[in-house]
Amino acid sequence: MRPHAGDDAHTRATTPTAVRTGPDDARTAAAPPVYAISTRGLVKSYAGPDGSTTHAVRGLDLDVLRGETYAFLGPNGAGKSTTLALLCALARPTAGQATVAGADVLSRPDRVRRLVGMLFQHSALDPDLTAEQNLYIHARLYGLRRRHARVRVTEMLEAVGLGDRRRFPVRTLSGGMRRRLELARGLLHAPEVLFLDEPTTGLDPHARVQVWEYLRVLRDRHGSTLFVTTHYLEEAEHCDRLGILDHGRLVAQGTPHALKAAIGADRVLLRTGDDAAARQVVGRTAPSGLPVNLDSEGVSLRVPHGSAWIPRLCAALEAHGIAVHAASATPPTLDDVFFHHTGRSIHAPGPHRTPGDPTPADPAPGAGTAATEEAP
Numbered sequence: 406m407r408p409h410a411g412d413d414a415h416t417r418a419t420t421p422t423a424v425r426t427g428p429d430d431a432r433t434a435a436a437p438p439v440y441a442i443s444t445r446g447l448v449k450s451y452a453g454p455d456g457s458t459t460h461a462v463r464g465l466d467l468d469v470l471r472g473e474t475y476a477f478l479g480p481n482g483a484g485k486s487t488t489l490a491l492l493c494a495l496a497r498p499t500a501g502q503a504t505v506a507g508a509d510v511l512s513r514p515d516r517v518r519r520l521v522g523m524l525f526q527h528s529a530l531d532p533d534l535t536a537e538q539n540l541y542i543h544a545r546l547y548g549l550r551r552r553h554a555r556v557r558v559t560e561m562l563e564a565v566g567l568g569d570r571r572r573f574p575v576r577t578l579s580g581g582m583r584r585r586l587e588l589a590r591g592l593l594h595a596p597e598v599l600f601l602d603e604p605t606t607g608l609d610p611h612a613r614v615q616v617w618e619y620l621r622v623l624r625d626r627h628g629s630t631l632f633v634t635t636h637y638l639e640e641a642e643h644c645d646r647l648g649i650l651d652h653g654r655l656v657a658q659g660t661p662h663a664l665k666a667a668i669g670a671d672r673v674l675l676r677t678g679d680d681a682a683a684r685q686v687v688g689r690t691a692p693s694g695l696p697v698n699l700d701s702e703g704v705s706l707r708v709p710h711g712s713a714w715i716p717r718l719c720a721a722l723e724a725h726g727i728a729v730h731a732a733s734a735t736p737p738t739l740d741d742v743f744f745h746h747t748g749r750s751i752h753a754p755g756p757h758r759t760p761g762d763p764t765p766a767d768p769a770p771g772a773g774t775a776a777t778e779e780a781p
């Protein structure tokens with residue numbers, strides 16, 4: 406994976422004036438920021454048959470650097486697919502502007518469509534044609550001449566490890582192979598930006614890993630920008646930057662590292678001989694006002710420098726005759742980040758909290774609602 410673009414790199418690119426220190430910096434100042442995608446105030450609303458309006462995308466400001474792998478995370482209905490459709494010039498914005506690969510989606514939609522590749526949630530392959538035929542037709546649709554199309558088809562089939570399946574009808578390929586074939590198809594015309602709408606949904610974990618391995622190799626070889634929507638946090642974790650979309654708005658954006666660091670607190674989990682009593686003791690020992698949770702996993706709380714608190718909490722518990730069986734401190738995860746900004750876990754729709762509230766420990770699947778006690 407390419408090294409993270411990092412927040413500094415992004416800040417330099419998005420605010421070029423910030424790095425200008427004087428006339429000697431004219432060369433730096435003259436270099437335009439290199440965005441693969443740039444949007445300002447992008448809006449998409451749908452009119453419903455009953456006169457209602459669905460605001461799918463509500464004023465999106467987004468800058469994605471060339472060569473960056475950017476993940477869009479969001480719950481169902483957040484507006485991810487709609488944003489992709491706008492950026493691929495397949496839908497017209499209700500308001501705002503967007504430039505993709507240097508072309509304006511409103512005034513140059515044909516050019517945008519030529520410069521981007523797309524991989525949608527639903528397969529666009531013809532199951533009765535062979536892998537090779539599917540790619541060849543696509544290459545010709547994109548205007549590649551016959552000979553060039555044949556060369557590219559062979560190259561791309563090899564690139565995604567399907568050279569030996571070229572004459573197999575698509576319906577005989579596994580789900581993972583089909584996704585790789587779609588990747589090859591999306592990259593046939595060497596797009597500057599490749600949009601992938603949940604590229605690994607429905608695949609088993611092994612096939613998911615494989616698709617990402619090919620994605621990275623292809624991305625590194627072509628220098629394409631990847632814009633991915635995903636529900637899988639482990640995939641977002643490996644992207645250069647990610648944006649969290651909720652109700653059509655970008656509610657957080659940054660490198661996975663920076664987003665997790667912004668949450669700050671670690672999750673301290675204690676398993677004891679008497680968790681109910683332990684919760685009381687931990688509540689009295691922990692910094693004032695911190696919620697202490699009790700669920701099937703044990704007693705937990707979020708506190709900065711969690712590992713430094715463990716000896717103190719253990720000592721307090723043992724002083725009350727409560728045996729500590731296990732204690733751990735875990736740094737924030739992307740699911741914590743997601744919960745913090747949207748009020749729910751990406752894995753399961755939950756109660757809507759006010760964003761900005763302290764991040765609670767997520768209940769274990771099937772654990773029910775975690776009991777929470779305010780420390781005095």
Ligand SMILES: Nc1ncnc2c1ncn2[C@@H]1O[C@H](COP(=O)(O)OP(=O)(O)OP(=O)(O)O)[C@@H](O)[C@H]1O
Binds near residue numbers: 451452461479486488
């Ligand atoms: N063609 C359309 N007509 C009317 N409403 C639409 C249309 N397309 C999307 N919507 C609505 O816009 C909102 C955003 O939908 P969108 O598909 O972009 O979300 P999403 O984040 O991609 O969701 P998912 O993860 O389930 O694919 C939803 O409320 C959806 O019902």
